[in-house]
Structure formats: structure tokens, C-alpha cells
Amino acid sequence: xxxxxxxxxxxxxxxxxxxxxxxxxxxxxxxxxxxxxxxxxxxxxxxxxxxxxxxxxxxxxxxxxxxxxxxxxxxxxxxxxxxxxxxxxxxxxxxxxxxxxxxxxxxxxxxxxxxxxxxxxxxxxxxxxxxxxxxxxxxxxxxxxxxxxxxxxxxxxxxxxxxxxxxxxxxxxxxxxxxxxxxxxxxxxxxxxxxxxxxxxxxxxxxxxxxxxxxxxxxxxxxxxxxxxxxxxxxxxxxxxxxxxxxxxxxxxx
Numbered sequence: 001x002x003x004x005x006x007x008x009x010x011x012x013x014x015x016x017x018x019x020x021x022x023x024x025x026x027x028x029x030x031x032x033x034x035x036x037x038x039x040x041x042x043x044x045x046x047x048x049x050x051x052x053x054x055x056x057x058x059x060x061x062x063x064x065x066x067x068x069x070x071x072x073x074x075x076x077x078x079x080x081x082x083x084x085x086x087x088x089x090x091x092x093x094x095x096x097x098x099x100x101x102x103x104x105x106x107x108x109x110x111x112x113x114x115x116x117x118x119x120x121x122x123x124x125x126x127x128x129x130x131x132x133x134x135x136x137x138x139x140x141x142x143x144x145x146x147x148x149x150x151x152x153x154x155x156x157x158x159x160x161x162x163x164x165x166x167x168x169x170x171x172x173x174x175x176x177x178x179x180x181x182x183x184x185x186x187x188x189x190x191x192x193x194x195x196x197x198x199x200x201x202x203x204x205x206x207x208x209x210x211x212x213x214x215x216x217x218x219x220x221x222x223x224x225x226x227x228x229x230x231x232x233x234x235x236x237x238x239x240x241x242x243x244x245x246x247x248x249x250x251x252x253x254x
Contacts, residue, residue, distance in 0.1 A: 002098045003028045005072035006080065009064050011035035013082035014044050016166065021048040023086040026095065027078060033068040041082075061148045065141040072136070076102065079150070083166045084111070090161035092135060104133030105150035112162040116171075116224040122217035123228045131156060132163065146184040171227065178235050182254045186242035195247050196240045204240060209233035 006024035010017055010032060021030055032045045036056030045052050055067050069077055078094070080086065086094075090109065097103070110127035113120045120126055128160065131150040139152035168174040212218045212232050218225035 002076050002102055003074040004076045004078055004094075004098060005074040006030045007033070007065075007068040007072055008050075008080055008082060009033045009035065009068050010037065010041050010045070011058070012037045012039045012041060012083040014039040014041045016040055016082045017045050018048050019085060020080060020082050021045060021050050023091075024078060024080065025049065029073055030086050031068055033064060033071065035064060041226070048250050052099045060145070062141050062143050064149065065196050073139060076168075077136050077139075078135055079134075080163070085164040085166070087161060087164055090159065090163055093159050093161045097133075102133050102135070103155075104156040105138040105158035106131045106150065107157045107159050109159050109163045110161075111165045113165040113167055115168060115174075116227055118221065118224050119121050120221060120224060120228060122221055123212040124216060124232055125228060127162075129158065130163075133159070145188040146181050171231075172173060174231055178231065178238060182239040182242055184245055185239045189239075189243050190246040194243065195223045196244050201237065201244065205237040208236040237239060 004027045006027040006029070008017075008020060008031070011034065014037070017032070021032070024030055029052040030048075032042075032050040032052045034042045034045070034052055034054045034056075035058050036054065039145075042052045042054065053068075053071055055064060058064065058066070065079065069079070076098075078086070097107070108129040109132045110129050112127070113125050115125075134150055134152050138154055139150050141148050142151045143149060168177065209229050209232070213225065213229035218229040221228070226243055
């Protein structure tokens with residue numbers, strides 16, 4: 001069976017990290033790279049059987065994720081975050097592939113988010129397929145300030161079973177993450193020379209809401225579907241508004 005390393009990055013995730021680690025105990029090793037937590041994240045992870053490495057100060061998402069990948073003993077990597085879980089069904093699917101020697105250089109895994117007390121199997125949030133199982137000799141994390149992803153050379157397969165995602169405790173936590181990510185997105189877009197306009201500021205958030213709520217089935221999920229659709233619309237407006245602020249004359253530096 002092909003050896004497999006689970007790798008995670010975390011900072012101040014003492015409430016979530018144990019469940020994440022327990023979900024990947026079928027792997028041959030578990031590596032957690034801690035970004036300088038001030039809570040008991042590292043102690044909890046060690047108690048659950050992870051090999052903990054501290055890598056601080058924070059170098060950025062891509063660099064930190066690749067540091068964790070490079071620290072693993074095995075070439076095949078299963079990457080997840082503290083708020084993600086490998087379900088028993090997904091574990092079984094991965095184990096079947098391991099026994100067969102894997103047939104691709106990497107695999108996309110669908111993610112399903114638990115938000116406002118229900119699973120979100122609609123909107124832009126689902127199936128949200130991410131390459132999280134891959135051969136590091138043929139794949140690396142790439143990207144800039146935000147929305148990094150694994151790029152794999154060669155064939156990439158697609159798994160059927162979902163990875164669980166528990167992204168936000170409540171709407172306030174969701175709003176804080178939006179504020180952080182839209183700032184990073186605006187800085188990245190500005191550095192790339194992108195601009196925006198009043199027309200885009202009006203139409204893009206509107207289309208984002210309609211796409212999520214009507215076209216992609218958010219209306220079927222009640223309050224949660226409405227919240228996801230509205231938040232995606234707000235995210236779109238916030239990132240463009242912050243970009244507009246950066247490109248206007250006299251704007252503060254990004």
C-alpha cells in the first residue's frame with residue numbers, strides 16, 4: 001500500500017484541531033505546521049498523535065502549505081485544514097486507491113460546508129472540488145495572497161465522497177473572514193494592474209446573489225441558503241470596493 005502523509009497548517013485552532021487529526025489517523029503519519037499559536041493548538045495536536053513543527057512568523061498561505069508538504073516523510077500527501085474532516089466514506093475511497101497504487105497524479109475532493117446548522121449542498125459552495133490528495137513530486141501549492149490551490153502535472157482524478165468543512169461558527173466569524181480575504185484579494189488584484197468601475201460594483205454583486213440563490217439552488221436551503229447567497233454578494237462588493245479604493249487617486253498604499 002502506498003505510504004500517505006496527512007499535512008495540516010494551523011494557528012490558534014485548539015477547538016477544532018483534534019477532530020481534524022482524528023479523521024486522518026488512517027494515514028501513515030500526520031504533520032501539523034503551527035504558525036505560532038498562542039493557545040494550546042500544538043499541545044492538543046501532539047496529544048492526538050501529530051508531529052508538530054512551528055514555522056513562524058507567518059510566511060503566507062502558499063509558503064506555509066508547501067513547507068508542510070516538504071516536511072512530510074512520504075511523497076503522497078493528503079492536505080487538510082483544521083476546520084476540515086475526512087469522512088469515513090472518503091477514507092474508504094482513499095484507502096481503496098492506496099491499495100491499487102493510485103492511478104492519477106492527484107485527486108479533486110468535493111467539499112461540503114456545515115453552516116447555520118445545515119449542510120450546504122447548493123450555491124457556489126458546493127461541490128467546491130479541491131485537489132487535496134496528490135503526489136508532491138508532481139504537485140505543489142501555488143497562488144498569491146489569497147485563494148491558493150494545488151497544481152498537479154499530469155492526470156487528475158475526481159473522488160466521489162465529500163470532505164466536511166466547518167468554516168464559520170456564526171455570521172460574525174463569516175464577516176471577519178470576508179473582511180480579511182477581500183483585503184488580500186484587492187491588494188493582489190491591484191498589484192496585477194486590475195481595475196473596476198461603478199457598473200461592475202453594481203452588477204457583479206447582484207449577479208453573485210442571483211447565481212447563488214436562484215441559479216445554484218440557494219433558495220432550497222431556507223435561511224442558510226439566503227445567508228450564503230447574501231454573503232457571497234457582499235464578498236463580491238467588498239473586494240471590488242476595496243480595489244476601487246486602491247486605484248483612485250490619493251488612495252492609501254495597499
